[in-house]
Amino acid sequence: MAGVLDGVRVLDLSRVFAGPAATQVLGDLGAEVIKVEEPGRGDEARGFGVTAEVLERLGASPSFLALNRNKRSIALNLKSPAGLALAKRLAGSADVLVHNFRPGAMEKWGLGWEDLRAINPRLIHCGFSAYGEAGPLRDFGANDVALQAHSGLMHLTGEPDRPPVRVGTAGIDLHGSLGMVCAILAALLHRGKTGEGQKVTSSLLQSSAHLMSYFYTDWWLAQTEHQRMGTANHLSVPNQVFPAADGDVVIIAPSDDMWRRLAQAMDPATLDRPEYRTAMGRRTHRLALVEALTALTRALPCDEILRRLGDAKVNVARVHNVGQAADHPQLEAAGAVLHWDREGHAERGVAPPFTLTAAPAEVHRPPPAVGEHTAQILQELGLDESEIAQAGREGAFGEPGAVAA
């Protein structure tokens, strides 16, 4: 089936998580993505969190492989004039450029929006930075966990009487990746109406602020300084982990109707009390309610709690580890997994977090090796063999003399 972004050409200068995750979604929607990597090492995420044995066997880290399908790789040394010149030619033929260099770096190289719009006014120039392109922290480096700390998210995560902890995944990076996808799709709509490209930006700071938006509003309007609450939260009760006889479950009943059904399904004698019947009452009597419900869940196996509360249309879920979650049959059933073939071997990865029924995401290419498509991409750009060889002598593909793969 035709992808929504068929014919859209993306030049991806980004590294590590947010940018690559964004361009992977664009590729899943049909865009042609050209990933520009540093010769040799490539995207540093290729080596993240992996043992030598696994790296040898897989060729790159799982965190790289999870975020770089549907891309071709060109290895260019942007520090050499010859490499930079090739990057500019590629930008001239692109619909979308994505990068996450520090503010000012692209302009220094002549790859800023103002430089490139002169040769390619339809270009959508997407920059992802740490803290944005202005302000006192503009030049500070950061990554996902730096913004977990800066944004207050870490402060809210953990047990009440213990230090803060990090969110166990790079959620600010990945949320930022969808921020970029939104910006790029919106800019494509704008270009469709006006014929004009534009500069779009996102940042770890904007991503973290969006994730924290209702806490900031609470602070601004009511000066409420929320604290970490273990597995509970301040919005409703019950809304946390409860122990079962053979594991743990979360039980959440934010509305009064759902609470009434919960009380009926578990034990009306102890739960269907007047003081628990309103959301505010349940928050006021949090400790007593949690204690009463715990006494009931502790005696039952997870399956029985899920059956009773599931039947009563009460929100309930089991606490899984990663393997249990990844192998749960619901993941495939919900369309959250994409499959592809690499040299006869079946591979899979997590789909974009949405489904377009008329133009579903598809995987055309497994994640590339560093520079795997360098010569092919340059030939498509119109370079002949002698020009490619000359660029190599000038250091475009690494040290002077390095040849294109």
Next chain:
Amino acid sequence: MAGVLDGVRVLDLSRVFAGPAATQVLGDLGAEVIKVEEPGRGDEARGFGVTAEVLERLGASPSFLALNRNKRSIALNLKSPAGLALAKRLAGSADVLVHNFRPGAMEKWGLGWEDLRAINPRLIHCGFSAYGEAGPLRDFGANDVALQAHSGLMHLTGEPDRPPVRVGTAGIDLHGSLGMVCAILAALLHRGKTGEGQKVTSSLLQSSAHLMSYFYTDWWLAQTEHQRMGTANHLSVPNQVFPAADGDVVIIAPSDDMWRRLAQAMDPATLDRPEYRTAMGRRTHRLALVEALTALTRALPCDEILRRLGDAKVNVARVHNVGQAADHPQLEAAGAVLHWDREGHAERGVAPPFTLTAAPAEVHRPPPAVGEHTAQILQELGLDESEIAQAGREGAFGEPGAVAA
């Protein structure tokens, strides 16, 4: 300035966080958003996590106010045939419909995609569910923390020798909201090319899986069962909180170059050791490295650590609480805050997590009261006063006889 989505009409049947957060972004981009609410109570998020005093003063909870600007509200009783008929007429004139009713509910009401495409084939019908529309968990209810538990994210969040904790914000809801925005923008591009609407879907499960994608790939490819690590992570070292003399900072140096600069800036004598010079070496010698760096940070105030490491282009950030984060001047400087006026009072909220320089997000309306625009919206739909009164007698706006605001 003209918004990208000027002229796009969104009928929003969704409640609580993910759907409202998605339609708020659409509104910020210029779409006209009509929020359908239950007469009386309205969106149940209006009462979440708020004291009676704050509710009285603000009119709705901060978490509602954070996610519902740029919308008008119509109060319709979908359980009455008259209310449902009005919802169908509104859907007939919409470009986009968003809902988060349980799988099957919209079809039961005649508001499913197949029903509505017959009267409005250009409609983009966006459904957000808990676990998707098929599979063993299809009919289970869930919310953000249920998917934190189900997805394995909770298992990875917390201290190594303590129970799991929740992520301190509703990150799976908010990430899902951007998944919906991506899907809707992509479907608008598709409609621009083909003239046809489509059904698009997202779910808490897909959102959580996308946030966990690199862990699932690690499990599938290498059977790695990651564990929670407090403020650290498995990808690189150092990458965690360090104590300062007067607070806490996170320090992250994933690349070998950045580590070398960190060692020079802090204390080459104890840090610039051969065994720490490679990413794999730093992971192998994690405990010794963290101990050596802690001995240095403990003696310095936060400002001094930020200055030294900032100057050395090493990733570093302070651990803030919510108020410090919300009031930090960088938030405004990065374009993460939108401002608007409500009856002469300046209000603000967090912007979408991206910036379109040629068509910036704007706020035209503060969050509405329940049903504030019911009569206005129905008049625009072509109903005259007697038809609106008749619908009221038939129970369209609550109990039979309730009148439109």
